[in-house]
Amino acid sequence: MSDSNEEMFKQLVETLNQDNTMTQKQLQILEAAIKIISEKGYYNTSTSEIAKQAGVAEGTIFRHYRTKKDLLVAIVTPVVTNISAPFFAEQFVDQAFSKSYQTFEEFLYAFVENRFEFVKTNVPLLKIVLQELSFHPEIQAAYKRAFTEKVHPAMCEVLNHYKKRGDLKDIPNQTMIRMAVPSIIGFLITRFIIQPNAEWNDEQEIKQTIDYIMNGIGK
């Protein structure tokens, strides 16, 4: 278990090291920070503890990050991009429009499966985001912006497309989003955060969730 976990954390860190400009020690710092902060929270994690866990002098942390908060932001900011990645990609709307998916339900299924896998491989990072979002307005702002500028418009385009095809009820997009999004997020949170150790039949749960959503907004 600890083996696979170590693997996991290294994978997480590599996502943050997109430019490959980071030192070995810097990667160790990020790895340790994600691990400890996701378990105990930002304010319960001291920089000395991170340094120790990373096998690094405390000064080294501050060579790379001016403040402790800078370190948090460096961890948390990239996540917003990855969470909403499908909506940023030009592909997304095109794919939805193309013949890849015959119905909205098919599209939704592919989407939920995709985000399911993302959450599955990023639980520690997402835990940090969830926990710290309330306390750091700058982080909030980043997420709010990504949502209003990218995610929401992309969602609307897709919904409009399938409305024309007659797959969806004649309800305002706003309303559909406000109903469907919590259904998906609610499932993911119970699955990976509230009851991660329960026995889950993932495929079945996803299908049930989509059925539920389709009953609410589908024709």
Next chain:
Amino acid sequence: MSDSNEEMFKQLVETLNQDNTMTQKQLQILEAAIKIISEKGYYNTSTSEIAKQAGVAEGTIFRHYRTKKDLLVAIVTPVVTNISAPFFAEQFVDQAFSKSYQTFEEFLYAFVENRFEFVKTNVPLLKIVLQELSFHPEIQAAYKRAFTEKVHPAMCEVLNHYKKRGDLKDIPNQTMIRMAVPSIIGFLITRFIIQPNAEWNDEQEIKQTIDYIMNGIGK
């Protein structure tokens, strides 16, 4: 605005002062603690700050609460009872069974309206619970216990009753709960925490939410 807020906080505190055994100063401490902690979080709030805001010496806080965490627990523990109050009451299941509500939809409507009002008048307290839940296992345990022992069984009874009446689909209770609960909580969180300042047509939103749920689990 600050007037109505002061009113609100005093009301919140009186809920915690059920035995009426508390000193004036103790009430001031709770009022100040709820206010500051709900805004800035537990770890960003110092006891000296609470004392200052409460107009009290710092030592007075520790006369009533052995530790800072004891103060948090004193604030947060009673909330669990109030959140799940309807499920504790013997009334609840009886009411659901009686002729008060002809259909499950009527029952659900009354329930959601009731919880809506509760959340509305307890936003600061609920913010604290939401924010601190991840970091304090004891608090988690209290909520988990209330859910498995009281809330979940009561829900099941009610669902079974309306299933027999033919109001609900033939789906496991477990599944119904996992779908319906996030719909309600999702609405309340967007309404009071994510977008508290948006223009809301509350009655309409509640009806839409219930429609959505009924499409998913109703016949």
Next chain:
DNA sequence: AATAAAAGTGAGTAATCACTCGCTAACTGT
């Protein structure tokens, strides 16, 4: 090989924190 720049170190520091303690003031029961 020489030089400069960047990465890494760890003892040191000022500030802040939760909490204590010896004291006084206010209340309570007789």
Next chain:
DNA sequence: ACAGTTAGCGAGTGATTACTCACTTTTATT
């Protein structure tokens, strides 16, 4: 009116914190 208990005070304390800085080691450049 008195004694005993509880409430309130606030200067003081030891521990911990994020962060600094003078110094060494490693890496990159020519």
